[in-house]
Amino acid sequence: MPQGPKGRLFTGHTKDFQADPLAYFTHLANEYGDVAKFRFGPFQNAYLISNPDLIKEVLVTKQKFFIKSKAMHSLEDILGKGLFTSEKEFHMSQRKLIQPAFKKSHINSYGQNMIDITTDYLSTWKDGEERMITQDMMSITLGIICKTMFSMDLKQGYELLGKSVETVIRMAVKRMRTIFQLPLWIPTKNNRQYKKVIQELDQVINSMIEKRRENPNDHDDMLKILMDAKDDENRLGMTNRQVRDELMTTFLAGHETTANALSWTLYLLSQHPEVEKKLFDEIDTVIGSRPPTPDDFKNLTYTQNIIWESLRVYPPSFIVEREVEEDVMIGGYQFKKGEMVMVSQYVMHRKPEYFDNPDSFIPERFENNFLKTIPSYAYFPFGGGPRVCIGNHFALMEAVLVLVCIAQRYRIKLAPDHHEVVPFPTITLRPRRGLRMVVEERKSD
Numbered sequence: 001m002p003q004g005p006k007g008r009l010f011t012g013h014t015k016d017f018q019a020d021p022l023a024y025f026t027h028l029a030n031e032y033g034d035v036a037k038f039r040f041g042p043f044q045n046a047y048l049i050s051n052p053d054l055i056k057e058v059l060v061t062k063q064k065f066f067i068k069s070k071a072m073h074s075l076e077d078i079l080g081k082g083l084f085t086s087e088k089e090f091h092m093s094q095r096k097l098i099q100p101a102f103k104k105s106h107i108n109s110y111g112q113n114m115i116d117i118t119t120d121y122l123s124t125w126k127d128g129e130e131r132m133i134t135q136d137m138m139s140i141t142l143g144i145i146c147k148t149m150f151s152m153d154l155k156q157g158y159e160l161l162g163k164s165v166e167t168v169i170r171m172a173v174k175r176m177r178t179i180f181q182l183p184l185w186i187p188t189k190n191n192r193q194y195k196k197v198i199q200e201l202d203q204v205i206n207s208m209i210e211k212r213r214e215n216p217n218d219h220d221d222m223l224k225i226l227m228d229a230k231d232d233e234n235r236l237g238m239t240n241r242q243v244r245d246e247l248m249t250t251f252l253a254g255h256e257t258t259a260n261a262l263s264w265t266l267y268l269l270s271q272h273p274e275v276e277k278k279l280f281d282e283i284d285t286v287i288g289s290r291p292p293t294p295d296d297f298k299n300l301t302y303t304q305n306i307i308w309e310s311l312r313v314y315p316p317s318f319i320v321e322r323e324v325e326e327d328v329m330i331g332g333y334q335f336k337k338g339e340m341v342m343v344s345q346y347v348m349h350r351k352p353e354y355f356d357n358p359d360s361f362i363p364e365r366f367e368n369n370f371l372k373t374i375p376s377y378a379y380f381p382f383g384g385g386p387r388v389c390i391g392n393h394f395a396l397m398e399a400v401l402v403l404v405c406i407a408q409r410y411r412i413k414l415a416p417d418h419h420e421v422v423p424f425p426t427i428t429l430r431p432r433r434g435l436r437m438v439v440e441e442r443k444s445d
């Protein structure tokens with residue numbers, strides 16, 4: 001029987017988890033080892049698994065014994081049966097239909113959108129001004145996803161979708177982490193507001209789908225790929241409802257995470273001038289003063305390692321959660337139907353067995369095929385197995401190209417009177433109270 005701390009009778013360990021999930025999970029892994037037992041509320045048994053081989057069993061080899069957790073399923077109110085929330089055969093067949101949108105050749109063409117949107121956005125920055133960088137990164141990645149998915153420009157995207165998306169994410173997170181969720185049909189103030197923003201988003205997305213059904217060849221974007229997709233057997237495409245769910249899913253899964261990765265990276269660079277210098281040197285050598293192109297990506301190897309290391313230190317997805325669907329043995333322990341299993345990138349990425357000086361930011365550690373020297377599930381910023389992030393290559397390319405557009409022109413420093421920067425774990429890991437940073441043009445170097 002896995003060991004764990006003694007919890008309170010009614011709340012179990014909910015309060016410890018909610019107060020500081022990162023500290024609590026680190027404590028559980030340090031004190032109780034590979035499998036630690038704890039409890040949400042009076043009855044919900046949960047386990048934190050912190051051994052790479054066992055994590056692989058949960059995510060890959062024995063994944064069919066698991067489904068997504070209840071908290072993740074509560075996102076169905078907004079995501080419907082999109083890739084993130086659907087299960088089993090339906091998930092597999094949808095994944096097959098959607099995969100072409102993330103093919104390498106498409107991602108390269110999205111690369112140009114990434115550069116154009118970022119360059120356009122940066123044209124409003126003024127030398128020496130202080131900016132809310134966390135907000136800027138959200139706007140840039142929102143712009144990129146609007147452009148790649150619907151061929152919308154940044155301004156249009158923000159006006160039509162930006163505000164509702166921010167509200168919906170905030171409300172979904174709040175709902176997810178409430179233990180006793182009231183069903184959405186009960187007309188509480190929060191529920192009414194939540195339903196209203198979902199409806200607003202639906203209207204925009206549905207009208208785009210309908211317009212596109214009328215003029216299918218209007219644009220060459222992700223929406224077109226999704227609408228053209230047909231399954232192999234029956235040659236059937238997706239219904240409007242299904243296209244809506246997948247768009248909403250990609251839209252929400254695909255911009256906040258990358259925005260957080262970029263914000264953390266800019267923060268880490270501001271604290272490590274030696275890394276920042278090597279970044280500038282690489283950009284100056286590979287690109288110089290001409291505009292970046294998607295093709296530069298492959299030559300920006302140090303920049304790629306900066307992103308890998310930033311995803312290690314501050315993984316935007318810091319927990320992956322599952323519910324046991326059928327009793328299963330893992331690591332010599334029996335897990336029962338209905339129990340919860342959690343694995344944490346934050347905990348694993350900071351284990352000294354796999355990472356020297358785990359709390360330090362050292363992009364060089366990723367050189368010389370470092371990942372081949374550690375077990376595969378010691379480092380897994382994008383999850384793994386059949387549910388591995390479908391946008392992983394997209395995200396890496398986006399993070400590298402946005403960072404390069406910024407660093408080609410600007411050096412970014414934390415505002416002198418900044419509050420202490422600490423991670424704030426919600427669905428994703430973001431800097432608490434945001435990042436205020438001063439942007440200085442590099443030409444004054």
Ligand code: HEM
Nearest residue numbers: 083084253254257258261316317382383387389390391395
């Ligand atoms: C740095 C950025 C990102 C990180 C760290 C990240 C992380 C993750 C993780 C850990 C999962 C697996 C969750 C689980 O197994 O429960 C996931 C799934 C997913 N991600 Fe990402 N993601 C990022 C960017 C993106 C982007 C850019 C897109 C789309 C454009 C995207 C779309 C998705 C989708 C649709 C899923 C569900 C896949 C499935 O279940 O089949 N993500 N992501």
